[in-house]
Amino acid sequence: MAAERSDRIVVVGAGIGGLVSALLLASQGAQVTVVEAAEAPGGKMRRLPLGEGIDGGPTVFTMRWVFEQILEQAGFTLADLPRLAPLGVLARHAWRGHAPRLDLHADHRRSTEAIAEFAGPEEARRFQAFCAQAREVYRRLEGPYIRSGRPSMWSMGRDLGPRGLATLMGLGPFSSLWRSLGRHFHDPRLQQLFGRYATYCGASPWQAPATLMLVAQVELDGVWSVEGGMHAVAQRFADLARRRGATLRYASRCERVLVSGGRASGVRLENGEEIAADAVVFNGDPQALVQGLLGEASTRAVPPLPREQRSLSAVTWAIHGCTAGFPLVRHNVFFDDDYASEFDDVFRARQLPERGTVYVCAQDRGDSGVHEGAERLLCWSTRRPRATSAISMPGRWAHANDGARPC
Ligand SMILES: Cc1cc2nc3c(=O)[nH]c(=O)nc-3n(C[C@H](O)[C@H](O)[C@H](O)COP(=O)(O)OP(=O)(O)OC[C@H]3O[C@@H](n4cnc5c(N)ncnc54)[C@H](O)[C@@H]3O)c2cc1C
Incomplete structure (x- = not known):
């Protein structure tokens, strides 16, 4: 959206989408206030307090040119982001019960x-x-x-x-x-x-x-690793938006989008405070608007989406522990034999599969795959988590529920 110098804009949500909107709008001279329910920026690009802090959402940084363009529009460059290092091995792939594995390279x-x-x-x-x-x-x-x-x-x-x-x-x-x-x-x-x-x-x-x-x-x-983790990207975008004059308010849940004359006119926070605005950018889940969670008046802001048409998500495990038996690199994918049943379960039977593909991001590893001692792992899958499970993949594994496990 193009902004006028006098525009007061509230951005709801400091996920990467909201932060980029805030940065671009503030760079155009708008008075931008970001309200975020969580205590920190990033949304899904969050950091979990495990080990030195572990990325709990996105881990694969691609399409660097998108960031380049956004930063340029706001008067910054890629050098203003945390350092990016290209990965030589894009991902390592392994199959249940099959010895050979396959690396895809840059x-x-x-x-x-x-x-x-x-x-x-x-x-x-x-x-x-x-x-x-x-x-x-x-x-x-x-x-x-x-x-x-x-x-x-x-x-x-x-x-x-x-x-x-x-x-x-x-x-x-x-x-x-x-x-x-x-x-x-x-x-x-x-x-x-x-x-x-x-x-x-x-x-x-x-x-x-x-x-x-x-x-x-x-x-x-290109796939890059980010110094300090993906969350550092969100954190930096928050800093840059602030440098362009945006105000960021954390622990500030928007309870209602205020509407007058058929247009968004501000927001009301959980604590009752109202912030008037000429426009509101909503970076939360659009279906929250449709369901009336932010007030009856904003239910028609976006078209409804039947539940069965919503996209697939994932179950994630964040682990700090020791691994053995499989030579992990940074990005690893473990396939199950019966691929069709995994998607059948999710998209037809609408249940979490018993078995399925597991992705493991070994966040302390690069291409060489070398790491000593306890390490940070983010695993995600569509499959049903088991109460005591070690994540069963080729080789022996860190236990999902152990937290920090002595090596
Ligand atoms: C497990 C996982 C792995 C992924 N891996 C990758 C990857 O490797 N590479 C990649 O490019 N993408 C990946 N993605 C996708 C990527 O993470 C998302 O597309 C992106 O982070 C979404 O950003 P967003 O700003 O749109 O939304 P979100 O990150 O969801 O941000 C929304 C924000 O709005 C806030 N909010 C919502 N409602 C309110 C309210 N009423 N008041 C105040 N605040 C509110 C929330 O707290 C949140 O901070 C992954 C996603 C997941 C879940």
Whole structure:
């Protein structure tokens, strides 16, 4: 949104979305107040008090150019963020009961070699063809969709042009990511690996469109680790917004969005305080508005979304402990054999699966994978947590409920 110098704007929520809005609006001269229910910024980009503090939400930093652009608009540069270090190994993948594991590398040639060793030279050639298609899909969608503020079917159709439309048609109209991957790969493990990109936006590979293969290109363009953890990014955005004049108020839950004459006119906090505004940016869950949790008047601010259409989330475990038996790198994915049942449980039966893929971020490790002693791990999965569980993956594991366990 464009702001006038005199605009008073309240941003509800200091997640990364709210912080970026606050920074950009304050840079345009608006008087910005951010109200956040939690005691610190970050929202999902939070830090949990375990070990030296562990990232409890996002762990994979990609699309650095997005941050570059935002910072530039606000008169800052990437140097104003905590230091970013590119990862050589994007992720390590392992399968239950199968000895070989597969690393994907930032270096495309090394990934191709790794796939040739893991699944044979034919699959490696298919991987190259897959990457070429993912690159092309990304290139076609970058302007009309990824960089577009508010893409619509009409604007996309116009901006894609005949070549862009031909690229999308080439994926197979209405083809799912799963079906498209089945055309690329013969080895089901690779179909599983690249199908996981659907979960990045809370979807099932059986339902997500094939265009999501562009995530492969996003990761090949670079994955970074952040000095001080992802939470440090949120913290820095809060500092930068403050430097541009925004006021940030934590432990300040918005209880109601005030509306007058059909327009948002401010917010009321839990303690009864009212803050008048010319506009309110709501960075909480839009469905909270629809359900009337912030007042009857804002229920029509966004369209309702039936419960069954909401996206997939995850169960997370934050662990500080010792590991053994599997050579972890920073990002690790452990696949179960029965991929279909995992998504069937979540999207059809609407229950947490008994078994499923587990992601482990070993936050003290880089590419070398070397670490001594207790370490910080964030694990997430769709599967049902068990009361006493060690997370069962190849090798022996840190116990989920131990907290700090002597090594
Ligand atoms: C487990 C997990 C892993 C993820 N991994 C990655 C990853 O590796 N890479 C990646 O790019 N993305 C990842 N994501 C997605 C990413 O974390 C989110 O897209 C992003 O953090 C969302 O930011 P947001 O500002 O939109 O919302 P949120 O972070 O949800 O922020 C909303 C904020 O609003 C506040 N709020 C809500 N209601 C009120 C109210 N009434 N009054 C005051 N405050 C309120 C909340 O307290 C919260 O701080 C992951 C998400 C999860 C859950």
